[in-house]
Amino acid sequence: MSPRQIDQNTLFEREKELLDAAMLLIKQQGVEGLTMDKLVKQVPFSKGTVYSHFTCKEDLLLGLCNRGMGILGALFMRAGKFEGTTRERIIAIHFAYLLYSRLYPMMFMLVISAKSPGVTEKSSTRNREMHLQLEASLTTGIISIITQALADGECNNPNNLAPEQIAFANWSSAFGTIALLSKDFEQCGIRAQMQSEQALLANVNLMLDGLQWQPLFSAFDYTQTLDRLRIEVFAPEVGLLDAQEQAL
Amino acid sequence: MSPRQIDQNTLFEREKELLDAAMLLIKQQGVEGLTMDKLVKQVPFSKGTVYSHFTCKEDLLLGLCNRGMGILGALFMRAGKFEGTTRERIIAIHFAYLLYSRLYPMMFMLVISAKSPGVTEKSSTRNREMHLQLEASLTTGIISIITQALADGECNNPNNLAPEQIAFANWSSAFGTIALLSKDFEQCGIRAQMQSEQALLANVNLMLDGLQWQPLFSAFDYTQTLDRLRIEVFAPEVGLLDAQEQAL
DNA sequence: ACCTATAATGACGAATCGTCATTATAGGTA
DNA sequence: TACCTATAATGACGATTCGTCATTATAGGT
Numbered sequence: 001m002s003p004r005q006i007d008q009n010t011l012f013e014r015e016k017e018l019l020d021a022a023m024l025l026i027k028q029q030g031v032e033g034l035t036m037d038k039l040v041k042q043v044p045f046s047k048g049t050v051y052s053h054f055t056c057k058e059d060l061l062l063g064l065c066n067r068g069m070g071i072l073g074a075l076f077m078r079a080g081k082f083e084g085t086t087r088e089r090i091i092a093i094h095f096a097y098l099l100y101s102r103l104y105p106m107m108f109m110l111v112i113s114a115k116s117p118g119v120t121e122k123s124s125t126r127n128r129e130m131h132l133q134l135e136a137s138l139t140t141g142i143i144s145i146i147t148q149a150l151a152d153g154e155c156n157n158p159n160n161l162a163p164e165q166i167a168f169a170n171w172s173s174a175f176g177t178i179a180l181l182s183k184d185f186e187q188c189g190i191r192a193q194m195q196s197e198q199a200l201l202a203n204v205n206l207m208l209d210g211l212q213w214q215p216l217f218s219a220f221d222y223t224q225t226l227d228r229l230r231i232e233v234f235a236p237e238v239g240l241l242d243a244q245e246q247a248l
Numbered sequence: 249m250s251p252r253q254i255d256q257n258t259l260f261e262r263e264k265e266l267l268d269a270a271m272l273l274i275k276q277q278g279v280e281g282l283t284m285d286k287l288v289k290q291v292p293f294s295k296g297t298v299y300s301h302f303t304c305k306e307d308l309l310l311g312l313c314n315r316g317m318g319i320l321g322a323l324f325m326r327a328g329k330f331e332g333t334t335r336e337r338i339i340a341i342h343f344a345y346l347l348y349s350r351l352y353p354m355m356f357m358l359v360i361s362a363k364s365p366g367v368t369e370k371s372s373t374r375n376r377e378m379h380l381q382l383e384a385s386l387t388t389g390i391i392s393i394i395t396q397a398l399a400d401g402e403c404n405n406p407n408n409l410a411p412e413q414i415a416f417a418n419w420s421s422a423f424g425t426i427a428l429l430s431k432d433f434e435q436c437g438i439r440a441q442m443q444s445e446q447a448l449l450a451n452v453n454l455m456l457d458g459l460q461w462q463p464l465f466s467a468f469d470y471t472q473t474l475d476r477l478r479i480e481v482f483a484p485e486v487g488l489l490d491a492q493e494q495a496l
Numbered sequence: 497a498c499c500t501a502t503a504a505t506g507a508c509g510a511a512t513c514g515t516c517a518t519t520a521t522a523g524g525t526a
Numbered sequence: 527t528a529c530c531t532a533t534a535a536t537g538a539c540g541a542t543t544c545g546t547c548a549t550t551a552t553a554g555g556t
Contacts, residue, residue, distance in 0.1 A: 005522085030489045036513060046536045050404060051514070070370045115431035118280045154378075159465050161450060168428070176424020180416070183299070183363035202409060203417045209406070210458035217407050232537070253553085254503070284544060294505045297543070 005217035015053055018043060019067055020061060026106045026118050036060075060121040063133060069134040070106030072100050072241065078224040078233055088225050089212045094174045094204045095141060095229050099237045101178045108178065142167045149213060156212035169207060177203045190245065197226060256298045263301055266291060267315055270308060274354045284308075293331035306372040310379060313362040316355030317382040320348050324389050326481055339388060342452045343477050344420045346444065347485045349426045356426065366435050390415045399463060404460035417455055425451045438493065445474060 021042045025034045036057055040047045044067070054060040081091035113119055120128065146163045149155035157244040181196045225229040230238050269290040273282045284305055288295045302308040327340035349356040361367055368376065392409045397403035405414070429444045453465040478486050 005532095030364075030366055032533085035511080037414075037511075040537095047514085048516085048537075049535055053516095057513070078295035108362070109364075112357070112427065114277075114356070118278050118429070159450070159453065160455070161454075166452055168447060169454055172428050172451055173421055174424070175428060176420035176422070178361065179424060179427070180420050199413070199416060200411055203420055205407065205422075206409075206417050206455050206458035207451075208458070210454035210456070253501095282540080285542075288506095294542085295505055296506075297546085300503085303545095478533070 009165070011053075011116075014049075015063075017076040018045075018050060018053055018060075021106075022064055023067075023107075026064075031061075031106050031109070035126060039049065053178060055124045058120050059127055062114050062119060062123040062127040063108040064107060066127060066130050066134055068100075068104055068110065069131070069138060070194055071104070071107075071154075073134065073141075075237075076113075077102055078177075079140050079229075080145060082229065082233055084214065084225065085217065086145055086152065086154050087208055087220075088222070089145050090142070090170065090208065090213070091201070091222060092229055093231065094170070094200060094225060095146075095197075096234070097174045098178055098200050099234055099241070101182060102193075102241055103237060104147060105182060107142055108182070139167055139171075142170060154214045156214070160213075160214055163201060166211065168205070169211075173203055173207050174200070193241075201226065257346070258323050259301075262293065262297075265313075266293075266298065266301055266308075267311060271315075271352075271355075273476050279354050279357070282308075291452075301374045306367040307375055309358060310367060310371040311364050311374045312338075312355060314375060314382055315349075315380050316358065317379070317386060319352070319355075319490070320345070321382065321386055321389075321483075323348055323482075324386060328389050328393060328475075330477065330481055333463065333471065334393055334400065334402050334477075335456055335463065335468075335495055336398075336470070337393050338390070338418065338456065339470060339473055340477055340481065341393075343349055343445075343447060343474060344482070345422045346426055346448050347483070347489070349430060350415060350441075350489055351485060353430060356430070360427075387415055387419075390418060402462045402463070406460055409459075412457065419460075421451055422448070441489075441493075449474065455466055488493040 018039065022034060022039055025042065027040055036047070036050065039060075040050055054063060073097040076093055079096040080089055081088050082092040084092075086107075114131065143163050146155065146166050150157060151211065152161065161169070177200050178196075181199060202220060205222060209217050266287070270282060270287055273286055273290065284295070287308075288298055291298065302311060305489065323344040324341055327344040330336055330337050330338075330340040362379065376401070391411050394414050396424060398405060398411065403414075404425065423446050426444075429447060453470060457465050
């Protein structure tokens with residue numbers, strides 16, 4: 001009746017191994033350097049087995065993207081627990097997003113291509129559903145901060161935007177800023193990093209000032225918030241980045 | 249001494265023909281559908297000749313991106329001449345960017361991949377330099393509006409950002425908003441279009457309010473500005489989009 | 497009529513994706 | 527133990543793709 005059924009657990013193990021290998025390949029050779037043939041060579045399975053886990057290359061990319069969103073969700077969670085005003089917590093989330101884009105630049109970019117019809121249509125239903133779920137879980141964290149700020153009156157919201165609209169504005173601002181900055185990641189270095197952070201801070205504060213989210217930029221030293229974040233919340237990630245910097 | 253020298257003019261003609269064919273292929277089959285082999289088949293030249301115009305596929309993509317930036321520059325130029333306040337003119341530019349992203353969604357996305365090292369390193373020096381030049385010419389238009397607004401005192405700029413920083417904030421906001429919205433382009437339709445415009449308007453106004461760029465969102469009906477733009481400045485483009493809509 | 501430097505061609509090798517006929521294996525059965 | 531079978535794993539293969547380069551064609555000069 002059931003000759004040679006595979007353990008569900010080893011299935012997860014393999015998927016993990018495949019994703020690990022794929023991430024390593026991307027780190028070493030860029031997204032273009034990721035090839036199904038290379039992946040098969042890096043892994044103790046045959047091509048057929050790999051294709052039983054991911055229906056096609058796009059499905060693999062979406063799988064990587066989803067893993068990244070999981071990591072990002074964890075970062076957002078920690079950022080949201082920052083002890084400070086709601087505005088500081090929002091800034092913490094933006095900072096977490098910046099860290100993520102630095103730690104996994106390719107996965108950050110994958111979000112875009114993952115949305116393109118070329119990928120969406122081809123990839124498996126499972127990964128597509130997981131993607132939507134992850135996306136939802138990312139936004140709920142932000143929205144809870146927003147609703148709290150609206151309730152507390154910290155976010156005056158003069159234009160009467162809905163919480164979802166405010167969340168979208170935050171997301172767009174962070175995404176646009178980081179995406180445009182990331183082109184300069186080549187010329188990385190401690191100098192470029194600080195400039196990125198300043199630019200991100202400037203942009204997000206402009207938007208939050210527009211929402212009249214208290215305390216305004218002029219009434220608080222948000223640079224100090226970043227300093228606290230670097231030490232109190234994201235010390236491991238900052239350390240990792242510094243280590244990567246050293247390695248060059 | 250000079251047997252069979254090719255006319256410089258026909259060279260341009262051919263490049264135009266190649267870019268046209270490439271754009272058509274992309275429109276029909278997406279970026280992934282663009283293949284050097286297919287392009288060669290669509291065109292009365294051999295593969296070798298094509299490769300004498302573009303050193304590799306990446307170079308072709310950068311060429312397409314540059315053409316797009318030229319078009320975008322022309323749109324910006326017209327937007328900048330809108331008769332209204334400086335804030336309205338900035339909004340006009342954002343609107344132009346949205347129109348561009350709708351008319352040429354693939355070229356809009358190409359800006360991102362064009363920045364990636366995979367493309368930059370491979371493509372020809374000529375196209376890379378042209379790209380930088382186009383980028384600069386795009387920003388100068390925006391910066392001139394910003395400096396004027398700063399001089400006139402219309403943009404209070406409470407955080408004392410440099411004009412370049414303000415330009416970057418605008419660029420990021422527009423880019424992020426449109427990029428995130430574009431994922432929904434599939435479910436296009438007049439309904440989705442209007443929602444996109446409202447979202448763009450909300451985001452840009454948030455940022456401009458943060459700059460205290462007069463008149464504030466609460467003190468002016470910027471929806472009416474969009475209406476004027478649709479009729480007075482971008483009637484041809486809006487018509488084209490409507491026609492595309494009908495075709496579905 | 498002939499020569500030559502330039503332009504154009506497309507067959508080819510290498511690399512990639514994804515398939516599927518073939519082989520191997522774990523568990524059940526006599 | 528020997529055998530059977532449904533599932534899992536394999537990797538050779540066809541189809542595409544990119545980019546090259548030996549070969550062919552051509553326009554101008556002699």
